Amino acid sequence: MSDSYDVVIIGSGPAGATYARTIGDAVPGARILMVEVGPAIPGGRGEHTQNLTEPERIAAQLLTQGPEAGIERAKALAGIADGFDPSLEFRQTILPGLFFLDPRPQLGPGEAGLSAASMSSGVGGMGIHWGTSTPRPQQSERIPFLPAAELDTALTHAERLLRVSTWATPGAGLGEAIRRELVAEFDGPGLAPIGFMPLAIQWQDGRPHFSGTGTILGDLERTAPGFELRAETLAQRVIVDGGRATGVVLQDRRTEEVTEVRAAHVVVCADGLRTPQVLFASGVRPTALGHYLNEHFQVGAFGFLNDAFDPARFEPTPGRIGYVHVPFSDERPMQGGVIPLAGSPYRLGLELDDAAASRLVAIPWYGAKEIQFSDRVEFSESETDSYGMPKMIIRYSHTERDRETIEQLKQNAARSAARIGVLGEPPELAAGGSSLHYQGTVRMGAVNDGTSVCDQYLRVWDVPNLYVGGNGVIPTATAANPTLTTVALAWRAARTLAAELRHVT
Template sequence: MSVHEQQEQRPDDGRPADVLIVGAGASGGVAALELAGRGFRVVCLEQGDWNIPDDFTGNKPEWELTKLKQWNPAPNVRQGAADYPVDTSETPIEPLMFNGVGGSTIMFSGHWVRAMPSDFKVRTLDGVADDWPFTYADLAPFYDEVTAHIGASGLEGDPAYPDPHTFPNPPLPLGKYGLAAAKGMDKLGWHWWPAPNAIASKNFRNRPACQRFGACESGCPTGAKASTDLTHWRDAIDKGARLITGARVRRLTVDAQGLVTGAEYVDRDGVVRHQAAGVTVLAANGVGTPRLLLNSTSSLFPNGLANSSGLVGKRLMVHPYASVYGTYEEEMETWLGPAGQALQSLHFYESDPSRGFIRGAKWNLMPTGGPLRNTLWEPGQDWRTAFGPAFHDRLQNTFGHTSEWGITTEDLPEEHNEVVLDPTLTDADGIPAPRIRYTISENTQRMIDFNVARAVEAHQAAGAIHVDPIPVVRESGWHLLGTARMGDDPSTSVVDQWGRAHDVPNLFVIDGSVFVTSTGMNPTATIMAVALRAMRHLADHRSDQQFAG
């Protein structure tokens, strides 16, 4: 019997859940497995559905065409039944996310990197933003546990970190393009390391080894990538968790004491239902979570649930991303996967005031995919360089010959960067949609300019015959952070260090919304470690927890 059949046949006896989770992505999967394993009655509402590896097209001829629409990472482009629209008219960065079991881990590249110790004490070290309410050392055991659980691939001993953390699988191949880039970095004397990825380099538990399709960003067709539908949800269901798909939550409900009593949702037949719960956990990402809190108004919470600080939706951070492409005369096999990262560099990660900005950026070396990607053009470029007489020349000179240094720049929290409710736009069920207001700060722009110039040098040192920098990639908003930030002071934060809302003692937020600073790292490992730490604390202190009903 499949996990889908098990789920459909498990009866709903109408009892309230001990814990209701909203969202079945990275943090929701962690929460469900931890809490169900500790004996809690867990129910999760997910507006998307299950996908199986055969649903993905990375091993099929139509792969690159379906990535333009059906498997496009932008919900505004994809427009699937589970998606909701986002007004992006006031942001240069398009938000990327996926609704379904596994959430955005279905479509992420799989970069599996920890934040650095400095990321947790930015105020202390650099005099900007705020320190997190815990340290790298506090989170390290949870990084270790999640890394072992998902079967990440990597090499122990990266000298950029203070601890030689280990990986259950060896690193994925560097490939020809990785070796060339490494030689260039060595010439410059710059740090690089075989990159860690949430992708199995050899058979691991129920997942096969990566077959190098290079289609990670549109769903892994073999199941080698550690999306939480594979790493967490099946086990959580085996332990008793109930997962309801096709459930679009429109608001959280509260009682007269201000406790959350559960969630109202619209099922796939358009029927409005209510799931009661003693504790509610939001795991709906840095746009979906503030959207839900702001939609959950009542006489007790007229400005949105858990929003006495006024910070729900504020301080959005998205990691403006730059791509620097280098084209090489030699065939580099950059059509081979994984589309995670072959190398990473943290040489320009820590603050250096002489560079003219605070904080830094993480670099990742990536392949460039199939032939269609190599004949498309970016907004602002002359299309005639890709079509007409130039088509065959461009394809022959770039396909397999071009690699990308991607630059993830740290984004400091600013209150004017925000998620708000759009006054007119709604989703298919009439629920107000989010609007993003975001501008790239002067500090971040200087960081981008500096790192792009260095990445050009890195390609040139590696022997590139042509370098093409794209300083800001619009379709790059995977990292949606900071819109329900954690902290010790209820006047300047939404939740405490365990994710518990200051205003609502039985409401938790455990996704990227709680980030105090964005760090310069891909955030999935940190999101999952923070979620595990929070949910284990909830389970360990169950006798002290206040429950509705």
């Protein structure tokens, strides 16, 4: 096994996979090592858990829960529930396949915290569990210093990599009937048009196939034989020598053996919280590192369709999910929607057999957070997490504008329900962190002025050969689900890196 690589990529989620695939396609002879702290999962590398058999899916979820691997989420929570502040209300976000950053978060005065902040550790990252919603960023969600046409090209490429399906407007069936109601309620001048949520799902033989991280990687081991994916391998730190990234210190999680590998380029794609953690551990600590942390607010509600929208009255629309999507607009900085759950291809673990359940709809509304320098993930110099990495503490608070946004989100969820039926229960703000979209912690910037960590090609300022990727690079306040943008930005960066490699080899 070689101990010298052209590129070492830390993290095997969608961001890392985009770098690997793009570099491998551009330079098939490149020696690319991808390391992943979590284990390989059953059913194929990077396969989406929704495509697996039930036993495989459950096994994959249990394996990827980091320190809680092997423990059912409800049981894991029971273990920590004793003594935790019930007002934190993070019970609602017990998702299998994830583990909490801090099971017993301590809030400082005036802080809202991100008590449900979670991560996933396994080959494919969160990209084997994700919901596949892939809206394009709209208006001020877009990165202002990127040329619009370039960003659009990158988003188009990301849609191809993720195999995103889009649906024409107007649609058909129940979905179209709901869309028309939401248009009547929420459309207006200057607002992005209301349509259907693009999803990284393809229909094969009448069944949905969800794009996982493996979809991005494609057949890379064959097309770029120098690509190697090493699971259960922790990147403890990037080696920075003479101000440049020159390698990585790795720990084999099974034997605890620590080795060093040399690398011409190092790419850190270890998620929105752990990417800054790896940089911190490596002594790369620009002022903005971990700061400007923001995730969109999430108000979740369930509703029941009234008689006019009884699914039985509509022609079925096989191959369409009918997730009606109200996109973000500057005039209304939030994204909303209605998802009819009857006949849903998502395996939700809900019993939807009886007549009432067939009328069930999910009504998710997400709102953009006002970005503040003070919202941050901090790293301890002395304490460590379960992997032995610097312990993370979240410092996060809501502004006056944030509180208004949250109220509007609740109202919009209620207005959505009233158009088509009734609310199941009053809309509630989900516990902070439950969006799973942590942005800004290694944000990109147009200039190196202390308010960003990397440049527009995701190169860490002042540390040649060091790149980052993932939701943490997104600098704007967004409500859209970020993975499409993250893949687009990683593709752009990886092309730059590949061009450097081609120049050298």
